[in-house]
Amino acid sequence: MVQVTSTDFIRINARKTDVFDLFNCRYYAGPNPSLDAGALVFDFAVVPDKEPLPIEDYVTRVGDRYPHLREQNYESYAHLFAQTVAEVGKLDMSLHLNRWSVKSYDRYSRIAVQALHERTIKSVTYLVWDWFEAITQDDDFFWDDQLVTLQNRFRQSVYGGPTVYALLRTAYEKGIPAFYLWDEGLMQYGWGKKHIRGVATTFNCDSHIDSDFTTRKDDCKAFLHTLGFPVPQGEIVYSEKEARQVARDIGYPVAVKPVVGHKGIGVTADIQDVEELEKAYDRALAAIPDNEPARIIVEKSIKGKDFRLLCVNGRFVAATERHPASVTGDGDSTIWELIQRENRKPARLDTPTSPMSKIIVDDAMEHYLDEQNLTLKTVLKKGETIRLRKVANLSAGGMSINATHTIHDDNIILAQDIAQYFNLTCLGIDVMTESLAESWKEGNFAIIEINAAPGVMMHLNPAVGDSVDVPSHILETFFASGLEARIPIITFNKTTVQDLQTTIDHILLQHPEWTIGAVCRDAIFVNRSQKVLREDYNSNIQSLLRNPKLDLLIAEYPEDILAEDGMFYYGSNLVVLENPTETEMMLARDLVDGSTVVIKKENNVSIRRKGLIEDYTLGEEEPFTRVYLKEVGVIL
Numbered sequence: 001m002v003q004v005t006s007t008d009f010i011r012i013n014a015r016k017t018d019v020f021d022l023f024n025c026r027y028y029a030g031p032n033p034s035l036d037a038g039a040l041v042f043d044f045a046v047v048p049d050k051e052p053l054p055i056e057d058y059v060t061r062v063g064d065r066y067p068h069l070r071e072q073n074y075e076s077y078a079h080l081f082a083q084t085v086a087e088v089g090k091l092d093m094s095l096h097l098n099r100w101s102v103k104s105y106d107r108y109s110r111i112a113v114q115a116l117h118e119r120t121i122k123s124v125t126y127l128v129w130d131w132f133e134a135i136t137q138d139d140d141f142f143w144d145d146q147l148v149t150l151q152n153r154f155r156q157s158v159y160g161g162p163t164v165y166a167l168l169r170t171a172y173e174k175g176i177p178a179f180y181l182w183d184e185g186l187m188q189y190g191w192g193k194k195h196i197r198g199v200a201t202t203f204n205c206d207s208h209i210d211s212d213f214t215t216r217k218d219d220c221k222a223f224l225h226t227l228g229f230p231v232p233q234g235e236i237v238y239s240e241k242e243a244r245q246v247a248r249d250i251g252y253p254v255a256v257k258p259v260v261g262h263k264g265i266g267v268t269a270d271i272q273d274v275e276e277l278e279k280a281y282d283r284a285l286a287a288i289p290d291n292e293p294a295r296i297i298v299e300k301s302i303k304g305k306d307f308r309l310l311c312v313n314g315r316f317v318a319a320t321e322r323h324p325a326s327v328t329g330d331g332d333s334t335i336w337e338l339i340q341r342e343n344r345k346p347a348r349l350d351t352p353t354s355p356m357s358k359i360i361v362d363d364a365m366e367h368y369l370d371e372q373n374l375t376l377k378t379v380l381k382k383g384e385t386i387r388l389r390k391v392a393n394l395s396a397g398g399m400s401i402n403a404t405h406t407i408h409d410d411n412i413i414l415a416q417d418i419a420q421y422f423n424l425t426c427l428g429i430d431v432m433t434e435s436l437a438e439s440w441k442e443g444n445f446a447i448i449e450i451n452a453a454p455g456v457m458m459h460l461n462p463a464v465g466d467s468v469d470v471p472s473h474i475l476e477t478f479f480a481s482g483l484e485a486r487i488p489i490i491t492f493n494k495t496t497v498q499d500l501q502t503t504i505d506h507i508l509l510q511h512p513e514w515t516i517g518a519v520c521r522d523a524i525f526v527n528r529s530q531k532v533l534r535e536d537y538n539s540n541i542q543s544l545l546r547n548p549k550l551d552l553l554i555a556e557y558p559e560d561i562l563a564e565d566g567m568f569y570y571g572s573n574l575v576v577l578e579n580p581t582e583t584e585m586m587l588a589r590d591l592v593d594g595s596t597v598v599i600k601k602e603n604n605v606s607i608r609r610k611g612l613i614e615d616y617t618l619g620e621e622e623p624f625t626r627v628y629l630k631e632v633g634v635i636l
Contacts, residue, residue, distance in 0.1 A: 003086050004434075014047050015133075015162075017133070017137065018047060018050070018107075018133050019046060019047055019050040019051065019052040019133065019136050019342050020044065020045070020046060020047065020052070020077070020081070020129060020132055020133065020292045021044070021045045021046075021047050021124070022044055023042065023043050023045075024043040024130055025040065025041075025122070025125075026040075026041050026042070026117065027040050027041075027118040027121070027122070028038075028040075028041060028565070028566035029179075029538070029566065030566050030567045030568050030569060030570065031566060031567040031569075031570050031586070031590050032562070032566035032567070032586075033562060033563060033566075033583050033586050034101055034103065034110060034112035035099060035100075035101050035112040035113075035114060036539070036570060036586075036589060036590050037099060037114050037570070038114065038116060039099075039112040039113055039114050039115050040112070040115045040118070040121045040122060040125060041110065041111070041112045042107050042110075042111055042115050042125065042327075043108045043109070043110055043111070043179050043305035044077075044078045044081055044108060044110075044111050045108035046077065047105060047110070048107075049386065052077060052136060052628055053135065053136055054203050055074060055076075055077055055080060057351055058077070058080055058132060058135055058316070059074065059080060059290055061135045062080070062084050062131075062135075065085075066087050066093060069087060071083065072352060073100075073498075073575075075104075076102070076104065076109065078102050078104065078109035078111060078352070078388040081101050081111065081128065081132065081584060082100045082101070082102050082111045082112075082113060083100060084128050084131075084132075084150060085100070085111070085113045085121075085124060085128045086098055086099070086100040086113050086114065088122075088124050088127065089113060089114075089115065089121055089124045089126075090140070091120075091147070091150055091151050091154055091348065091351070091593075092147065092151070092346075092351075092589065093151065093154070093171075093352060093353050093354070094337060094353050095116075095154075095352075095353070096169045097113075097114045097115060097116060097175070097438070098114065099113075099114040100112060100113045100114065113125070116159050116168075117153075117154055117157040117158075117159055117160075117555070119153060119157070120150060120153050120157065121297075122148075122155045123150055123153065124150060127146055127150070129164040130506045134325050138227075138270055146166075147328065149553040151349070151351060152350075155350075155351065156354065158180050158185075159180070159352075160352055161200065161352065162352045162455060162457040163200040163201060163243060163455045163456050163457065164187060164200055164352075165352035165353070166352070166353075166456050166457060166460055166470075166471045167187070167189075167200075167201075167456070167471045167474065168187070168476065169471075170413055170469075170471035170472055171189055171475060174408075174472070174475060174479070174481070174482050175481070175482025175485075176190060176475060176482050176485040176627075177190060177191055177481070177485055177486065177545075177570070178190070179542070179568075181197065181542075181546065184197070184447050185197060185199070186204075186543075187199070187201060188545075189475065189478065189479075189486060190434070190479060190485035190486070190544065191485065191486055191487050191545040191550070191552065191553070191569070192476070192487040192517075192545055192547060192550030192552075192553065193477065193487065193515075193548060193549055193550055193551055194479070194484065194485050194486065194487055195485070195546070195548065196478050199453070200453055200455070201425065201426040201454055201455070201456065201474065202424075202425075202452060203425050205425065206423065206424045206425055206452070207422070207423035207424065210422045210423050210424055210452065210454040211424060211453070212304040213422075213426075213470050214422070214427075214449075214450050214451060214452040215260055215452070215498075216259065216260070216347070216601075217257070217259050217260070217297060217449050218236045218259050218295070218297060218335050220449070220450060221292070221297075221447075221449075223421075224418070224447055224450075227296055227417075227418075227421070229414065229417075229418065229447055230440060230446050230447060231446060232255070232299045232300040232301075232444050232446045232448070233250050233299060233300045234246070234250060234254075234255075234297055234298055234299020234300060234303055235250075235297075235298060235299075235303075236259060236295050236296065236297055237295075237297075237298055238294060238295060238296075240278060240634040242480060243256065243277060243281050243296065244274060244278075246298040247271070247274070248298050250298075250299070251300070252271065252272055252273065252301075253269075253270045253271055253272050253300075253301040254271045254277065254301050255267070255268065255269040255271065255284075255297075255298075255299055255300070255302075255448075256271060256277065256280040256281055256284050256295070256296060256297070256298055256302060257284055257297050258267050258284045258285075258287050258288045258295070258296055258297070259288075259295040259296065260288060260289065260295075260305070262294045265287045265393075266283050266284040266285075266286065266287025266288070267391050268280035268283060268364070268390060268391050269286070269301050269390045269391055270301050271301065271633060274464055276371070277298075279367055281296060281299055283363070283364060284296045299349060299525055301502070301519075302432040302433075302444065302445075302446040302448075303432075303434070303444065304432040304433045304444055304445075305321055305323075305432070305433065305434065305435075305436045305447075306321070306322045306323075306391075306392040306430070306432060306448075307319055307320065307321050307322070307403060307430070307432075307433065307436055308320045308428055308429070308454070308458065309340055309407075309411070309415040309428070309429040309430075309431060310426070310427070310428055310429075310459060310470065310472065311415050311416060311418075311419035311427045311429070311448075311453055312425065312426055312473045312474055312477060313382050313425060313473075313477045314416060314419045314420055316407075316412045316415045316419075317404075317459075317468065317470060317473045318400075318402075318417050318459040318470055319404045319406070319407045319436055320400045320401065320402060320403055320404075320458045320459055320462060321400070321401040321402075321403045321431040321436075322392035322394060322398050322399070322400055322401075322458070323399040323400075323401065324387045324388060324389040324392045324393070324398050325359045325365075325387070325388040325389055325392065325396060325397035325398050325399070326385055326386060326388060327339060327342055327359075327380070327385070327386065327388065327401075328380070328383065328384065328385040329379070329380025329381050329382055329383065329384040329385075330380075330382055330384075331380075331381055331382035332379065333379065333380075333381070333384070334376065334377050334378060334379055335369070335374065335375070335376050335377070335378050335380065335388075336376040336377065338380065339359050339361060339376075339388070342359055343358045343359055343397075346625075347463065348397070351373070351517050352457075353457075353461060354461070355400065355457075355461045355463040356394070356397065356399060356400075356463050357395050357396065357397055357398075357462050358397060359387055359388065359397030360395075360396040360397055361376070364389065364391075365388050365389055365396075368387075368388065368389055368390055368566055369388070372386065374386065374593055380412075394455075394458055397463070399463040399504065400458040400462040400463050400464070401462060401463065401465055402426070402459070402462045402464065402465025402466050402468065403436050403465075404459075404466075404468055406435075406436050407435050407436040407437070408436060408437055408438060408439045408440075409439075410440055411431075411436055411439065411440050411445075414440050415417060415429050416610075418447075418450065422450075422570075424451075424452055425474065425477060426453070426454055426474060427450060427451070427452065427453075427454070428450065428454030428455075429447060429450050430447070430448040430449050430450070430451070430452035431445060431446065431447050431448060432445070432446050432448055433445040433446070436527060437539055456470040456471055456474070460483070461577040483593075485593070486571070487545075487549075487550060487551060487552055487553060487635060488552045488553075488573045488574075488635060489552070489553045489554075489569065489571070489572045489573055490503070490553070490554045490555070490572065490573065490574045490575075490576070490632065490635075491554075491555055491556075491557055491572040491573075491574070491575050491576070491587050492520075492554070492555070492556045492557070492575075492576045492577075492578075492594065493556070493557060493558055493559070493576070493577045493578060493580050493581075493584040493587060494556065494558060494578045494579075495520050495556045495576075496520070496522075497523045498522060498627055500518050500520050500523070500525065500554065500556075501525070501528065502625060502629075503513070503514050503518070503529060503554060503625075503629065504518055504525060504527060504554070505528070506629050506632060507552065507632060507636065508527065510633065510636065511551070511636070514551040514552060515527060515547070515549045515550050515551050516550075516551065516552045516553075516554065517544030517545075517547060517550050517552070517553050517554070518544075518553070518554035518555070519533070519537075519540045519544065519554070519555050519556065520546070520555075520556035520606070521537070521556060521558065521561070524540050524544070526544070526547070529617065536565075537561050538565050538567075538568040541553070541555055541569065542568055545568070545569065552636075553569075557586050557587060558584065559581045559583045562583050562584065562586060563583055563585075567590070571590055571591060571592040571595075572590065572591060572592070572595060573592060573594075573595050573596070573635045574593065574595065574596050574597075574598070574628070574629045574631055574632060574635045575587045575588050575591065575596070575597045575598070576598045576631075577597070577598065577599045577600065578600045578624065579600065579601055579602070580599065588608075594609065594610060595635070596609040596631050596634065596635055597609075598627060598628050598631055600618075600624050600627075601616050604616045604617055604618075605617070605624075605627055607617060607627075607631065609631075609634070
C-alpha cells in the first residue's frame with residue numbers, strides 16, 4: 001500500500017468502501033515524539049463522507065477474539081484501533097510489545113504502537129485495518145492463515161529466534177539498552193565501555209578457541225576423558241566399513257553422530273544391529289556441512305534419560321530432562337493424524353515463546369517407526385503411547401521437563417568442574433543417566449557432548465515444570481542492573497561545533513583518561529579528533545555507542561531529526577535545552593534517575609535536579625555554556 005504524507009482530509013489511502021483511513025506512517029527504532037520506545041506512528045481518521053458503525057459493534061467483534069478488550073471503555077475509534085493493533089502485535093506469542101498512545105487533533109488522531117520489527121508491525125496494522133473494514137461490511141474475516149504469516153515473518157527476523165528474543169525481552173525488563181548491529185549480525189547489550197556483543201548465548205568476551213573446540217566432539221571427548229570425566233567408549237570413523245568394525249569391537253547398542261554438528265541433527269542412538277548402523281551412518285553423513293571432512297563418531301550407546309545441564313559463568317543454574325516426541329492413540333486416528341493434531345496445540349505454535357516445537361516428520365522418524373513395526377498410517381489403540389524418535393531433539397518436537405531441583409550435588413560439582421576449563425559465558429553439558437538424583441560416581445552416567453551456544457527456552461519455558469530465568473542469569477553476569485549497562489549521556493537540542501568542542505575540553509580537564517564521543521548535525525568527534533559524519537544521523541550515534549572504549553556520549557537532537565528519525569537511545573543524565581519546541585521537550589521526558597534538565601528560554605534559565613527547581617536570569621554578558629558546564633561537573 002502506498003503511503004502518502006499529507007494531512008488533507010480527502011481520502012488518502014482508504015479504498016472506496018473504507019470508512020477509516022491510515023496515512024503518514026513512520027517507523028522509529030527508538031524513542032520518538034509520540035512514544036518513549038521504538039514504535040510505528042501513523043495518523044488515523046474516519047473518512048469524511050463515511051459513517052462507521054457504533055463503536056460498540058467493533059468492540060464486540062474485536063472482543064470475540066480478545067475478550068479482555070471487550071471489558072474496557074474507549075474514548076474514540078482511534079483508541080480502540082490503537083489498543084487492537086497493540087494486542088494483535090503480540091502475535092499470540094506473548095510478546096512484550098504492549099505500549100501505545102493516541103494524540104487527538106481536530107479531524108484525525110496520531111497513533112503510536114510499540115514495535116520491534118518494522119515489517120511485522122506494519123503488516124499487523126494493515127491487518128487490523130482490514131479487520132475493522134470487514135466488521136463494517138459484516139464480512140467474514142479469516143484470521144488463522146494471516147496470523148501464521150505474521151508469526152513466520154517475525155520468526156524470520158533477527159529478533160525471532162527463541163534465545164535472542166528471550167535475552168532481548170529480559171534486557172528490556174531490566175532497563176539494559178539492547179540493539180541489533182546490522183553490519184555485524186550481532187546483538188549489542190549496553191553502551192560504550194560497558195557493552196557486550198554476541199549471537200544468542202555466545203559473546204565477544206568468550207574464547208572463540210574454546211567455542212570452536214566444543215564443536216570438535218572427538219577432541220572434546222578425549223579432553224574430558226583425560227580429566228577423568230565419564231564419557232562413552234568410541235572412535236571416529238571415515239567409512240561405513242570402519243563404522244561396522246568399531247561397532248563390533250565396542251558392542252551393540254551404539255550411537256552414531258557427525259563430529260561437527262548441532263541440535264542433534266544426524267544423531268542416532270540405541271542402534272542394535274548392522275542394518276540400523278548403515279542407515280544411521282548415512283544420516284550422519286548427510287548432516288555434515290559440505291566444507292567439513294566426513295568424520296563420524298561411533299560410540300557406546302548409554303541407557304538412560306537425556307538431560308541438559310547448563311552453566312553460566314562457571315556456575316550451574318539449570319537442568320532439563322528431554323523426551324523424544326511422542327503421540328498417544330485414541331483408537332481411531334492414524335499416527336500421522338495424531339501428529340497433526342498434536343502440532344495444532346498452542347504449546348506447539350513454534351514461536352519464540354512456545355515451550356515446544358512442531359513434530360517434524362522425516363526419514364529418521366519413519367525409520368524408527370519401522371523398527372517398531374509401525375507406519376504413519378498405523379492406528380494406535382486408545383491410551384497407547386509411542387515414541388517417534390530415539391533422540392530427544394527438542395527442535396524436532398521433543399518435550400522438556402525441568403529437572404533443576406532433582407539434581408545430586410555431585411552432578412552439580414561435575415558440571416561446574418567441566419565449565420571451569422572453558423572461557424565461555426554459557427556452557428551446555430548433555431548427559432545420559434537414569435536419574436540426575438543419583439551421583440555420577442555410582443555408575444550408569446555418561447557425558448554425551450558439550451555445547452558452547454546452548455539455547456535457553458528449554459529452561460525458561462519448559463513443557464513441564466517451573467521456569468528457570470536463565471536470561472537473567474546470563475545478563476546479570478555482565479550487568480548488576482540496567483544502570484550498570486549505561487555510560488553517561490549529555491543531550492542538547494541545539495549546539496554548535498565550537499560549543500561541542502568546549503564541552504569536550506571541559507570534561508577532559510576533569511577526566512583526561514576518558515574517551516568522549518560527541519555528535520551534532522555538523523560534525524562527529526572522538527575526543528578532539530573529528531571523524532566521518534554519515535548522513536544517517538542515528539548511525540553516528542550507534543557507531544559511538546558501539547565503541548568499546550567510550551566513557552561518555554554527547555549528542556545533539558534538534559526538532560527536525562527527532563521528528564524524522566527519532567532518537568537512537570533512551571534516557572539522558574543531563575539534558576540542555578535552549579528555547580525548545582514542543583517536540584524537543586521530549587528530551588526532558590526521557591530521563592534516567594537523578595538526571596538534570598537545564599532549560600533556557602530567552603535569558604531565563606530553569607535547572608531541574610532531583611525534584612528541585614532553580615530559576616534565575618542570565619546576566620547581560622553571561623554565556624549559557626557557563627551554566628550547563630557547571631552542571632556537567634555535577635552529573636559526572
